[in-house]
Each structure stands twice: as C-alpha cells, then as structure tokens.
Amino acid sequence: MVVSRRFLVQVGCFLAFSAAALFAMAAQYHAHKAPHNGVVAEADGTHFELVVEKNGQANVYVYDKSMKPTSLPEEARINMKAHDGTSHSQDLRATKDAQGASVLKGDAVRNFKDWDTAVLTVKSKDRPIVVRFSHHHSGKKEQGH
Numbered sequence: 001m002v003v004s005r006r007f008l009v010q011v012g013c014f015l016a017f018s019a020a021a022l023f024a025m026a027a028q029y030h031a032h033k034a035p036h037n038g039v040v041a042e043a044d045g046t047h048f049e050l051v052v053e054k055n056g057q058a059n060v061y062v063y064d065k066s067m068k069p070t071s072l073p074e075e076a077r078i079n080m081k082a083h084d085g086t087s088h089s090q091d092l093r094a095t096k097d098a099q100g101a102s103v104l105k106g107d108a109v110r111n112f113k114d115w116d117t118a119v120l121t122v123k124s125k126d127r128p129i130v131v132r133f134s135h136h137h138s139g140k141k142e143q144g145h
Helices: 005-028
Strands: 039-043 046-052 058-063 075-082 087-096 102-105 115-124 127-134
Touching: 039 127, 046 115, 046 127, 058 075, 058 087
Parallel strands: none
Antiparallel strands: 039 046, 046 058, 058 102, 075 087, 075 115, 087 102, 115 127
16 A cells, blocks of 8 residues: 555644644643532632532632642632622631531522622732632533633
8 A cells, every 4th residue: 555645744734733722622621520519710820619509608619720628818709690690799708618628608698599600809918819700501510711
C-alpha cells in the first residue's frame, strides 16, 4: 500500500488541530466533583461551592485548587437571583455545618425558589474576590467553570 505525502500531511494536520481543540476545551471548562452536590466556581485559585437549600439558605464551602477545604474569608456577601427575576442579598457568616465542615452560611429566604445566578463577594487578605455562579433550570446542576 502506497501512502502519499499529501495524505500524511492532511492526517497530521487533522490530528494536531483536533488535539489543540480538545486541550482548549479542557482548559476552558473543567469539572470538579462538588462534595456537597452544589455548584463549583473558581476565582483567584480558590474554589467555592454554593449550595442553596430548599428554604433559600445559601451555604458556601471554600476549597484550595486541589478541592481540599481551606480557611474561610474574613467577610462574605451573596446576591442571588431567582428565575422569576426576584433577588436577595445577604451577608454570610462563618460557621460549621452538621458534619463539622467549615461553611459560610446565610439565613433562610422565604419564598425564594429555584435560583438562577448568584454573585459572591468575599474579602480575603484585604482585597475583594468576586465569584459568579450559574444554576441551569434543566434540573441538573452545573459543575465547572
């Protein structure tokens, strides 16, 4: 079987472009297993997991780049928007959850159902970090960034 040089060049280019496209997609979107089944977003090398309870209470867990629990920020505020357009903002306080994990916890929000987007602002080391979360209405939570 004789294979032409042109054919080999075409195959090589195809493979190179395919690999480049896959690496670009992996760099843009990489999923993390959310330990508390929330939505994970990353900012400044820190991962944040947002869990919104059925009663509208926001809980934010903080992890390092390896998804290991890390220290909580000094201050935190969240602004959540529901699919119906209503929004709610509140400060979060550092505490422990029922399993003893460190968490930034908000208060229950009456009649706040099915959140769409959330913006978390934390103050850590004298500078603010802004983290954006998105929750898709399909019933499946997005995990990644």
